[in-house]
Structures are given as structure tokens and as C-alpha cells.
Amino acid sequence: MRSTWDALASAPTEVVVGDPERGRQELESLFSRLGADPRGGLCVEVGCGPGRMTGLLAERFDRVLGLDVSPAMLARARVEVTAPNVEFRATDGERLGGVDDGAADVLVCYLVLQHLPSRAAVLRYLHEFARVLAPRGEAFVQLPVLEPGLRAQLWRAARGALVPPAEMLSRNPARSSAFRGFRLSEAELARGLDEAGLRVVARDEGPDAPYRYSRDRFLRLARA
Numbered sequence: 001m002r003s004t005w006d007a008l009a010s011a012p013t014e015v016v017v018g019d020p021e022r023g024r025q026e027l028e029s030l031f032s033r034l035g036a037d038p039r040g041g042l043c044v045e046v047g048c049g050p051g052r053m054t055g056l057l058a059e060r061f062d063r064v065l066g067l068d069v070s071p072a073m074l075a076r077a078r079v080e081v082t083a084p085n086v087e088f089r090a091t092d093g094e095r096l097g098g099v100d101d102g103a104a105d106v107l108v109c110y111l112v113l114q115h116l117p118s119r120a121a122v123l124r125y126l127h128e129f130a131r132v133l134a135p136r137g138e139a140f141v142q143l144p145v146l147e148p149g150l151r152a153q154l155w156r157a158a159r160g161a162l163v164p165p166a167e168m169l170s171r172n173p174a175r176s177s178a179f180r181g182f183r184l185s186e187a188e189l190a191r192g193l194d195e196a197g198l199r200v201v202a203r204d205e206g207p208d209a210p211y212r213y214s215r216d217r218f219l220r221l222a223r224a
């Protein structure tokens with residue numbers, strides 16, 4: 001994950017991260033579609049990238065902790081976002097190390113889970129979200145979910161078989177499993193949230209997930 005995203009950090013932001021011009025609109029839309037307008041306290045942003053949304057979060061929250069697996073992305077973020085209430089830290093990509101249990105009043109994770117390379121990696125992060133959330137904290141999470149039906153299942157199985165050899169043959173980081181990611185099914189997501197100890201406060205779906213056989217899901221989560 002780290003080498004993939006370090007390599008991608010020099011690519012244009014709009015290609016590998018998201019349109020910088022749309023950061024505010026996407027963040028406001030994430031909160032408003034889930035009926036929320038969170039402010040104050042500590043916000044942990046998981047997968048902050050070059051800080052496209054981090055400075056905007058700093059306007060809402062007392063403190064923002066931007067976490068990312070890629071030191072190169074974080075180096076860009078530190079240049080882009082100089083608000084005094086923001087701190088950036090590298091993670092190992094598997095755990096939110098260094099974030100205390102129950103510390104986060106709000107957690108934001110946007111355009112990140114779709115890149116995690118395995119079912120286990122996504123589910124582990126759901127556990128971590130539950131661990132770091134304060135008792136009354138809430139997580140705002142976007143991820144694409146596999147559409148129901150056999151075709152989608154077959155597509156996922158074929159992709160799972162083809163991505164690793166393609167990754168070995170190519171030096172392009174955008175072909176790696178740490179970029180192309182894994183899609184949870186609806187049932188896997190529901191079970192994963194349950195096992196992590198998270199409950200859904202609100203949910204919404206986007207009509208326009210840019211991934212095959214997937215729909216964008218937006219979740220407002222709290223500890224069960």
C-alpha cells in the first residue's frame with residue numbers, strides 16, 4: 001500500500017485522488033446527505049491524501065488528525081494545509097496506530113476503502129473505526145459496495161484472479177491491488193459492521209459509482 005501510494009503521489013491530484021475544486025462540495029454533500037453537520041472536537045481523517053478535504057475539516061473541528069499510509073502524500077498535505085489545528089501522521093495501512101481508543105469525536109474516510117487490497121483489510125479498518133470512536137462519536141464513510149447478483153460475484157472473482165498476475169507484470173502502480181482494491185458485498189458489509197461493533201445511523205447511495213458492478217454507499221456510523 002505504501003509503495004503504491006508513494007508512487008502515485010506525484011500523479012495529478014484529480015487523476016488519483018479526486019478533483020481539488022470539488023473537495024468542499026463533496027465534503028458538504030457527505031455530511032448533508034447523511035443528515036449531519038458535525039463540528040467541534042477531534043476529527044480523525046483516514047486516508048487524507050494531499051489534504052484535499054483536510055483544510056476544510058479544520059474549519060469545522062477543534063483538531064484534525066490526518067492519517068495516511070503514504071509519507072509522500074503526507075508531505076504534499078503538509079505543504080497544502082498549514083492550519084495550526086491540523087496534525088498529519090503516517091499509518092501502517094492496517095491499523096490506526098497512535099490513535100487512542102475512544103479519541104475521535106468524528107471520523108471521516110472518503111475515497112479510501114475502495115483501494116484496500118482485500119476483504120480482511122477493509123474489515124480490519126471497520127474494527128479500527130469502532131475502536132477509535134468516542135462513545136458518542138460518529139464516522140462518515142464512503143465506499144463502493146458490490147451490486148447484488150451472480151454477474152457481479154463472477155466479476156469480483158475474475159478480478160481477484162487477474163489483478164495479482166497483472167500487478168507482477170506491470171510497473172504501473174495504478175494496476176496494483178493496493179490501488180484497484182476489493183469490493184465488499186452488501187452481506188459482507190453488514191456482517192463486518194456488526195462484528196466491528198458499529199451501527200448505521202444513516203445511509204445513502206450514490207447513483208454514479210465510477211466502478212463496475214458497484215454502487216457508492218455513504219454511511220453515518222456510531223458504536224453499537
Ligand SMILES: C[S@@+](CC[C@H](N)C(=O)[O-])C[C@H]1O[C@@H](n2cnc3c(N)ncnc32)[C@H](O)[C@@H]1O
Pocket residue numbers: 001005016017018046047048049050051052053067068069070073091092093094109110111112115116
Ligand atoms: C483517492 S485518495 C483520497 C484522499 C482523500 N480522502 C480525498 O478524498 O481527497 C486515497 C488516499 O488513501 C490513502 N490510503 C490508501 N490506503 C490506505 C490505508 N490502508 N490507510 C491509510 N491511507 C490509505 C492513499 O495514500 C491516498 O492518499
